Amino acid sequence: MKRKKQHIDYTGLAKMFAGHNWESDTNLINYDIFGASENEMKACMDTWKTLDKMQEIEQFDTDNAWGKLHSRLENDSLIDTNKSEKIISINRNKWMAVAASIIILVGLFSVWFVTNNNGFGNNFAVENTNFEAKEVNLPDGSVVYLNTHSKLTYPKAFTAKKRSVELDGEAFFDVKRDESKPFEIIANRGLVKVLGTSFNVSSLGSSVEVIVKTGKVSLADTKELTHSITLIPGERGLLSESVLKKESNDRENYLSWLDGNLVFKAVPLNEALVDINNTFHCKIELGSKELDTLPITTNFSNNTLDEVLEAISLAFDLKVEKTGKKYILVSN
Amino acid sequence: MQKSEIKIVEAIKKSNIKEYEKLFRSYYPALCGYALKVLKNTDLAEEMVQEVFYILWKNRERLQVSVSLKSYLYKAVYNKCLHYFEHKKVEEKYASHVTFNYNIDYNIEDAMHTGELYSVYKRVLNNLPERCRNVFKLSRNYGLKYHEIAEKLSISVKTVEANMGKALKAFRQGFAEYQ
Numbered sequence: 313m314k315r316k317k318q319h320i321d322y323t324g325l326a327k328m329f330a331g332h333n334w335e336s337d338t339n340l341i342n343y344d345i346f347g348a349s350e351n352e353m354k355a356c357m358d359t360w361k362t363l364d365k366m367q368e369i370e371q372f373d374t375d376n377a378w379g380k381l382h383s384r385l386e387n388d389s390l391i392d393t394n395k396s397e398k399i400i401s402i403n404r405n406k407w408m409a410v411a412a413s414i415i416i417l418v419g420l421f422s423v424w425f426v427t428n429n430n431g432f433g434n435n436f437a438v439e440n441t442n443f444e445a446k447e448v449n450l451p452d453g454s455v456v457y458l459n460t461h462s463k464l465t466y467p468k469a470f471t472a473k474k475r476s477v478e479l480d481g482e483a484f485f486d487v488k489r490d491e492s493k494p495f496e497i498i499a500n501r502g503l504v505k506v507l508g509t510s511f512n513v514s515s516l517g518s519s520v521e522v523i524v525k526t527g528k529v530s531l532a533d534t535k536e537l538t539h540s541i542t543l544i545p546g547e548r549g550l551l552s553e554s555v556l557k558k559e560s561n562d563r564e565n566y567l568s569w570l571d572g573n574l575v576f577k578a579v580p581l582n583e584a585l586v587d588i589n590n591t592f593h594c595k596i597e598l599g600s601k602e603l604d605t606l607p608i609t610t611n612f613s614n615n616t617l618d619e620v621l622e623a624i625s626l627a628f629d630l631k632v633e634k635t636g637k638k639y640i641l642v643s644n
Numbered sequence: 645m646q647k648s649e650i651k652i653v654e655a656i657k658k659s660n661i662k663e664y665e666k667l668f669r670s671y672y673p674a675l676c677g678y679a680l681k682v683l684k685n686t687d688l689a690e691e692m693v694q695e696v697f698y699i700l701w702k703n704r705e706r707l708q709v710s711v712s713l714k715s716y717l718y719k720a721v722y723n724k725c726l727h728y729f730e731h732k733k734v735e736e737k738y739a740s741h742v743t744f745n746y747n748i749d750y751n752i753e754d755a756m757h758t759g760e761l762y763s764v765y766k767r768v769l770n771n772l773p774e775r776c777r778n779v780f781k782l783s784r785n786y787g788l789k790y791h792e793i794a795e796k797l798s799i800s801v802k803t804v805e806a807n808m809g810k811a812l813k814a815f816r817q818g819f820a821e822y823q
Binding site: 320321322323324325326327329330355356358359360362363365366367368369370371372374377378380381382384385388390391392473492535 | 673676693812819820
């Protein structure tokens, strides 16, 4: 009998393997329907099993481990620091930048959580429906401050190789340094990776913005694996659609929502109101276009909304009109 | 011992940290995989392998490799684990119950073979077209279902299926010589 030219349906095989329960019987498989010979079928099954074995090895973070080993050798004076300085910075960048580890993006409304080798479930989801910042203490000692209408999902314990959490909305992260377990945040299609540092992450619409306060953080596009930037204090990273950009942070008041501090240095009034509105969750508007460009220079530190309105009205000789939930500032 | 391996050993003896790093990076995950099979604990596994490399560098001037660098490293990990296990045995003599779960007899040849497969795996993985690699990782590393992958990458389920098939074929061919 002439042998048919082999056209093996690997797609079908993979689908079957993916859905198959390996715990149970692995022998009852109709290899015929995939156009494969018995040998080929066996080879594919072995391949699939090998791929499972590979997972056990993949979990080990070599970049991280090398960083640790290198530091230890340095500390114990076993390597020439001068010579190896270049190597250190190369390695740090390497591990800071996102390698080819793929992360799942989360839509605005999904509650789904990524785990590494921790299996499924055992997660907490904390949502802040109030206007005050909500403090969340993570199992490793890191603290996250959630802004209003924001949600953080995290595991009960960080037992995997990485500390991975998911954010919907905006939060300020104060991450506890742990070189053996990098900290990751998934926000929309962005992946933020950090060692131990403090920074603000805001996922709005479908974009992600990261502003660093202390330390170093990387922001990557989960849809373009090699696309990532590293941010240091004073820098702001933005991932919008597939555009990833880094700029110096000109948003002086990016933490006002959390610490109640507002600093304005000759800022046009209409721009200042954006920050004020975000901080107090209110709607203040200007009565006329001419008022837009009035420069305001002042610091507000844990003041109430009334105090802020009073200060502005006095400074520019304005009066406050309230209609419903809106405040309108008009010339006196 | 292969010529290339001799070169590496010589380089490390002369304090070439770049070669040492290369060696570390090629063997670290697979060696941890082996240590994990023996000690059943990932943190401990990493500690053992790190220790092996630390000592290797510390005593590099006296480094002597006879058979192959690979078996040298695997044996070193084995010895570290054995040492740890014996230490634990002593501790447990005085403990009320046995807590340390180990498998010192895990076949070192199997471990080395798996390590080799891992290098092939990495090579095949990196050569996959990007989307194929993405789909594969999302499915295997992150345990996502096909429809979830389709949603995340904004592609159809059929495309996910086809990519998984592509990956399977690539790995099947890659592993062919080794299985």
